[in-house]
Amino acid sequence: MKQSQMLVPTLKEIPADAEIKSHQLLVRAGYIRQIASGIYTYLPLGRRVLRKVEDIVREEMDKAGAHEMLMSALQPAELWEESGRWYTYGSELMRLNDRHDREFALGATHEEVATALVRDAVKSYKRLPMTVYQIQNKFRDEKRPRFGLLRGREFLMKDAYSFNESQESLDKSYELMFEAYSNVFTRCGLDFRAVIADSGQMGGKDTHEFMVLSDVGEDVIAYSDTSDYAANIEMAPVVTKYETSSESPKDLEKVETPDKKTMQEVADYLDHELAKGLKSIMFKVDEQFVMVVTRGDHEVNDVKLKNLYDARIVELATEEDTRQLLGTGFGSLGPIHVPEEVEVVADFAVEKLVNVSCGANEEGCHFTNVSPGRDFTVKEYADLRFIEEGDPSPDGKGIIKFARGIEVGHVFKLGQFYAEKMGASFLDDQGKSQTMTMGSYGIGVSRTLAAIVEQYNDDRGITWPKNLAPYQVHLLSLNPKKEEQKELADELYEQLLDAGVEVLYDDRKERAGVKFADSDLFGIPLRVTVGKRADEKVVEVKERQTGDQDELKADTVIDYVKNWYK
Ligand code: ATP
Numbered sequence: 001m002k003q004s005q006m007l008v009p010t011l012k013e014i015p016a017d018a019e020i021k022s023h024q025l026l027v028r029a030g031y032i033r034q035i036a037s038g039i040y041t042y043l044p045l046g047r048r049v050l051r052k053v054e055d056i057v058r059e060e061m062d063k064a065g066a067h068e069m070l071m072s073a074l075q076p077a078e079l080w081e082e083s084g085r086w087y088t089y090g091s092e093l094m095r096l097n098d099r100h101d102r103e104f105a106l107g108a109t110h111e112e113v114a115t116a117l118v119r120d121a122v123k124s125y126k127r128l129p130m131t132v133y134q135i136q137n138k139f140r141d142e143k144r145p146r147f148g149l150l151r152g153r154e155f156l157m158k159d160a161y162s163f164n165e166s167q168e169s170l171d172k173s174y175e176l177m178f179e180a181y182s183n184v185f186t187r188c189g190l191d192f193r194a195v196i197a198d199s200g201q202m203g204g205k206d207t208h209e210f211m212v213l214s215d216v217g218e219d220v221i222a223y224s225d226t227s228d229y230a231a232n233i234e235m236a237p238v239v240t241k242y243e244t245s246s247e248s249p250k251d252l253e254k255v256e257t258p259d260k261k262t263m264q265e266v267a268d269y270l271d272h273e274l275a276k277g278l279k280s281i282m283f284k285v286d287e288q289f290v291m292v293v294t295r296g297d298h299e300v301n302d303v304k305l306k307n308l309y310d311a312r313i314v315e316l317a318t319e320e321d322t323r324q325l326l327g328t329g330f331g332s333l334g335p336i337h338v339p340e341e342v343e344v345v346a347d348f349a350v351e352k353l354v355n356v357s358c359g360a361n362e363e364g365c366h367f368t369n370v371s372p373g374r375d376f377t378v379k380e381y382a383d384l385r386f387i388e389e390g391d392p393s394p395d396g397k398g399i400i401k402f403a404r405g406i407e408v409g410h411v412f413k414l415g416q417f418y419a420e421k422m423g424a425s426f427l428d429d430q431g432k433s434q435t436m437t438m439g440s441y442g443i444g445v446s447r448t449l450a451a452i453v454e455q456y457n458d459d460r461g462i463t464w465p466k467n468l469a470p471y472q473v474h475l476l477s478l479n480p481k482k483e484e485q486k487e488l489a490d491e492l493y494e495q496l497l498d499a500g501v502e503v504l505y506d507d508r509k510e511r512a513g514v515k516f517a518d519s520d521l522f523g524i525p526l527r528v529t530v531g532k533r534a535d536e537k538v539v540e541v542k543e544r545q546t547g548d549q550d551e552l553k554a555d556t557v558i559d560y561v562k563n564w565y566k
């Protein structure tokens with residue numbers, strides 16, 4: 001491809017809204033352009049890389065026995081009503097009406113469409129297990145679209161769905177997908193880990209996320225410093241054994257804490273450690289108000305709360321709700337004397353405490369010498385806090401450390417959630433009707449592309465791995481006005497094309513400095529420059545990643561390139 005005729009609008013300046021490397025570089029190097037917040041066009045270079053990532057995904061899916069198809073992006077509301085997600089998915093789902101005022105969604109994911117399809121088309125155990133997949137744009141009205149392709153509102157996803165005749169069969173399909181995912185991300189040259197995750201909106205329990213380790217990741221991974229245990233911190237269970245306090249309980253006392261709102265302010269004022277105060281937070285768990293009590297130095301984990309209640313939706317109670325129920329705002333909440341309609345649950349660490357402080361449900365007042373169990377009742381003690389660095393690893397080996405990750409893939413066992421709601425059944429080998437068991441498997445293809453750039457860049461631009469670069473060779477003619485340079489470069493271009501090499505030819509009438517800078521920005525792994533020594537038929541080759549360079553006779557270039565890419 002000749003660069004003079006290609007749409008690659010490179011930029012010298014870093015775009016003002018681009019906070020992270022992949023966003024900056026993909027825009028600056030002319031791979032993508034933003035259309036609206038979280039919505040992008042892939043320009044020719046971007047499209048080529050995206051296709052390479054897609055191809056890797058496709059090959060691994062096919063190898064795992066999944067079949068590609070393409071479902072519609074537009075989905076009738078009725079399907080989402082069948083699963084119930086029309087009401088629970090919330091405002092991330094892009095909804096619209098047709099001219100007859102019928103409701104539709106733009107596909108955020110395709111469990112409903114896939115389940116309805118297989119429900120209607122597959123009736124016998126003889127067709128199972130069956131896994132289908134597609135690579136398609138998804139639409140999600142994200143609250144905070146940001147970081148370029150990492151969190152878009154329209155983005156490319158590979159989604160696969162397995163339909164199984166039993167839990168054992170699902171376990172096998174899951175295993176196959178897990179392996180395929182590991183292959184995909186390995187082939188993408190990514191430093192990743194598969195971590196135990198929460199199943200979120202999707203129902204089901206057994207799930208793993210594939211996380212690319214990166215400081216710009218929005219997720220935090222808790223991993224063991226000695227074993228291969230790794231989990232999203234949302235999920236990592238706390239297995240700390242708490243010691244019972246040896247203090248003897250003192251009499252409960254109410255004290256004034258004027259204007260002290262935060263845990264730290266109260267602790268300082270009452271002159272005790274953060275861990276000697278109780279943190280009380282009001283949640284609305286589906287329709288139930290729940291006060292969650294943890295130690296002052298711990299953080300409430302709302303995913304664990306959601307799982308404890310097996311709830312669909314967990315949200316913080318509003319300050320207004322809190323005032324109405326307890327007669328006070330957030331700063332002075334506590335579990336003593338709460339009305340019946342509020343359930344109090346507490347983290348395991350709270351059970352062993354004595355003589356701690358907590359809010360008195362009265363503006364500017366706290367209780368001290370509080371002993372849980374004696375001064376207030378707890379409906380249930382449970383693991384309700386986030387794991388922390390230094391906690392013991394849940395698998396009993398080593399201690400926990402944190403790392404940040406970008407979630408590029410997600411595999412989960414859905415079980416029978418959708419199949420039951422949508423009536424997806426089959427006849428088993430005894431002729432008996434059985435409900436299907438399902439799995440769902442997603443890869444953020446466009447997010448993966450960005451994650452690769454996060455990992456492969458330097459201060460001059462992108463440094464693609466060999467198999468993902470938009471082109472294999474960037475051919476530069478430094479001064480095309482010089483006849484012998486133009487001629488040799490033209491000749492090499494034709495030879496490279498004939499040899500089946502993917503080549504981008506910078507034939508533009510630009511200064512050498514501009515060409516080199518753009519070339520570094522693009523990140524094509526191998527550069528062949530036709531310059532001053534063209535009359536001797538000598539060219540320069542340079543590796544983008546290492547900076548290693550060499551001079552070659554022009555007639556050895558094809559062999560050199562082929563060998564380099566072997
Ligand atoms: P996140 O927690 O990042 O919002 P998710 O759990 O909502 O992700 P899934 O529903 O599991 O994501 O979607 C499958 C894959 O699609 C994710 O693993 C991720 O790689 C990708 N993905 C999800 N949301 C986006 C987005 N807004 N932009 C780009 N890729 C996304």
Ligand code: MG
Pocket residue numbers: none
């Ligand atoms: Mg999401």
